[in-house]
């Protein structure tokens with residue numbers, strides 16, 4: 280069976296393999312037999328091999344060196360390009376994080392290949408699905424040059440275990456001077472909250488301008504916590520100072536695709552939709568029955584969020 284390389288994305292806070300990697304391993308199986316590639320400082324792969332094997336990695340290529348870790352993405356792209364030339368894989372699948380997309384672009388140039396970013400599905404013939412123009416168009420594309428490289432949008436695929444050997448193979452790392460031009464000076468790991476990471480969460484509860492104040496966002500957080508969800512915000516809520524920008528969902532914020540997205544006091548502007556409309560189920564809570572979010576929602580509650588949200592939170596907590 281053809282080999283498909285999957286770049287493993289690891290939790291910078293030491294929490295093991297990120298869910299996006301398990302999704303990429305699952306999606307890669309449509310194209311062949313996945314092998315995971317772990318890139319990082321010495322010791323990076325220890326502790327993640329078993330998880331990669333559990334989700335289908337027949338081989339785990341381990342490329343560990345201080346140089347891979349000490350510079351920005353150029354060394355990682357170089358090592359991956361070396362692996363592509365040695366192994367001639369059928370494809371490369373990379374999680375669609377900002378770093379993943381940059382590595383994919385550099386890898387495409389180095390290997391003379393085409394690449395498709397932010398794909399939501401990969402078919403067995405290599406056809407990828409992408410959502411374009413703020414969600415107005417669904418595009419199906421194939422790479423026709425070189426080794427197809429895909430970056431997979433988070434939460435597009437449900438990770439499914441498929442135990443494989445996970446045979447570890449170390450990769451000799453030799454980084455060129457050209458790839459050592461931007462050194463990492465400091466890494467700051469964001470403070471971990473008890474809530475799931477926004478782009479990885481299977482439930483997201485977002486608040487908009489209708490929430491009306493930073494203090495009132497506590498009712499959004501209350502509903503999120505009752506559901507084990509991440510909290511998101513519209514740009515209007517962020518611009519009004521209700522919630523930090525790192526939680527913004529939309530065209531100029533994060534793209535989420537959870538199983539359940541609850542939009543509270545959000546009108547449903549096209550730029551907000553761009554970041555959440557591929558959610559599997561959308562619930563809208565809004566006092567305006569004409570709000571455009573209801574056109575998109577699977578379930579809608581017309582009412583004042585200050586009444587509806589605490590009542591819903593209470594009911595959910597009572598059923599636990």
Ligand SMILES: Cc1cc2nc3c(=O)[nH]c(=O)nc-3n(C[C@H](O)[C@H](O)[C@H](O)COP(=O)(O)OP(=O)(O)OC[C@H]3O[C@@H](n4cnc5c(N)ncnc54)[C@H](O)[C@@H]3O)c2cc1C
Nearest residue numbers: 487488489513514515529530531532544545546551566584
């Ligand atoms: C280039 C560009 C990029 C953008 N990027 C983004 C982006 O990434 N993300 C994003 O979100 N927006 C983005 N925007 C902004 C976008 O156009 C909208 O302005 C924004 O999404 C509106 O946010 P909102 O729905 O919270 O606010 P509003 O449009 O003001 O809607 C508030 C809603 O709350 C409801 N409401 C009010 N009070 C209550 C209550 N008590 N109970 C229930 N409902 C209530 C109202 O009926 C209304 O529907 C962008 C705009 C531009 C031009």
